[in-house]
Amino acid sequence: MSTAMEREETVEVPTGRGLGRLLASTGVSIAGQGMVLAAVPLLAARLTNDPFQVSLTVAATYAAWLLVGLPAGALVDRWPRRRTMVIADLVRALIIGGLGLAVIAGVAQMWLLILSVFLLGVASCFFDPAAQAALPAVVGRDPSVLARANGRMWSLDLIGRSLIGPPVGAALFVMAAGLPFFANGATFLLSAALLVGISSLHPPARVGEQFRLALSIREGLGYLARHSELRTxxxxxxxxxxxxxxxxxxxxxxxxxxxxVTEQGFGLLLASAAVGGLFAGYVVSKVGRSPRASTLYAAGLAMQGLGWLMVAAMPNAWVAAAALAMVGAASMSVTILGGAARQRLTPDAMLGRVSAITRVIGIGAAGLGALANGLVAGSLGLQQAVLIAGSASVLAAVFFWRSD
Known part of the structure; x- marks a missing residue:
């Protein structure tokens, strides 16, 4: 049976062709999703006082990736990427628009909100790997060009998801509870329209005449496991x-x-992390070539660990703001450079699967970290949880540094 590596037909296209539309699509859709990030918990708080039910609105997105992420990545490597992204956007517009109608009609319930968030997550399981696979098809695989393109894309993500979307979404929710959901639906439609105009995306290479989902997933897992740099x-x-x-x-x-700090002060603390991320996005996007994976994560984990240790050791709002800016910078750096390296090292026929597998593992680790936080903070205290996280991050940095 032929493998993806044997049938690889990566097509390079003129650098930057279609990048403007891809970035514009990212910017508008992420800003809309940022609105809903604020609107969903606000709506949940109106519908119930049960903390467990409210937490399910967050868990629903994680569940979507854990349940659907791997098969979605395999299918993305089989389907045309542009068509996959456009259909995912249209499906998301339909879902969020239906939720908005239910809110306006006064018939929204918690089960509908949780189901809507889950279905949006399922659609994202197809859109996100396709978008990651589309980027090198648009700009080529030159390391410096990929780093710049990833820097611009993730900076737009940060601006829309953290700085613009949430305050706009909260303001719209106060005006009318259904408005942020309709606004997000409109951004998905605009995103789809922008993507239709991209002509430089080619279908990925076919993996044989017959397609078996389980075999395709195993092939992607095996390729990642055997590739030392991608594994790291x-x-x-x-x-x-x-x-x-x-x-x-x-x-x-x-x-x-x-x-x-007040609730408003907490929002400013999060904004400081976003500012640190934007600064790092500007700096690292100019890096000519990504460092080795072990060096990248040694530096990123060390910076994150130092930030959390500062937060735990010096409980002062101004110190915490500076420390969170460091954490945000570390997060953006590993995201941009790691993403560029992954796109450069992965054959086109594998890129959807590798991106999806990485996202599933990342989301699973995030969920385990949140669970561990609850156990540690509940038994040892809030400050001790932050201190342990900072110490663990530094130790992990040492591990990656020694493995370089």
Whole structure:
């Protein structure tokens, strides 16, 4: 039976062709999703006072990736990427628009909200790997060009998801609870329209005449496991996400209890992390070539660990803001450079699967980190959870540094 490696037909296209539309699509859809990031918990709080049910709105997205992520990545490597992204956008517009109608009609219930978030996550399981696979098809595989393109894309993600979307979504929700959902639906439609105009995306190479989903997933897992650099990138991402959520999951409680900040002040703390991420996005996008995966995650984990240790050791809001800017910079750096390296090292016929596998592992590690945070903070205290996360991050950095 022929393999993806044997049938690889990667097609290079003129650098930058279609990049503007791809970035514009990312910018508008992510801004809309940022609105819903604020609107979903606000709507959940109106529908119920049960903390467990509210938490399910967050868990629903994780569940979508854990359940659907691997088969979605295999199918993305079989289907034309542009068509996959356009259909995913249209499906997401339909889902979020239907939720908005239910809110306006006054018939929205928690089960519908949780189901909608889950279905949006399922559609993202197809859109996100396709978008990651589309980027090198648009700009080529030159390391410096890929780093710049990833830097621009992830900076737009950060701006829309963290700086613009949430405050706009909250303001629209106050005006009328259904507005942010309709606005997000409109951004998905606009994103789909922009993607239709991209002419430089080619279908991925076919993997034989007959397609078997389980075999395709195993092939992707096997390829990643055998490729030492891709394997290190994936383990690094999982490690980074685990220690991040080991500290972040109850950061809002730590900020109120130890840092004595208001709800508005907590929002400013998160904004400082976003500012650090934007600065790092500008700097690292100019890197000519990504460092080795072990070096990248050694540096990223060390910077993250130092940030969390500062937060735990010096409970001061200004110190915490500076420290969170470091954490945000570390997160953006490993995201951009790691993503560029993954795209450069992975054959086109494998890129959807490798991207999806990495995302599933990263999300699973984030969920485990949040669970560990709850156990540690509940038994030892909020400050101790942040301290342990910082220490674990530094130890992980030493491990990656020694393995270089």
């Amino acid at each position: 990138l994936t383990i690094g991402m999982g490690s980074f996400n685990f220690v991040y959520n080991l500290a972040y999951a109850t950061l809002v409680l730590y900020a109120k209890d130890r840092l004595q």
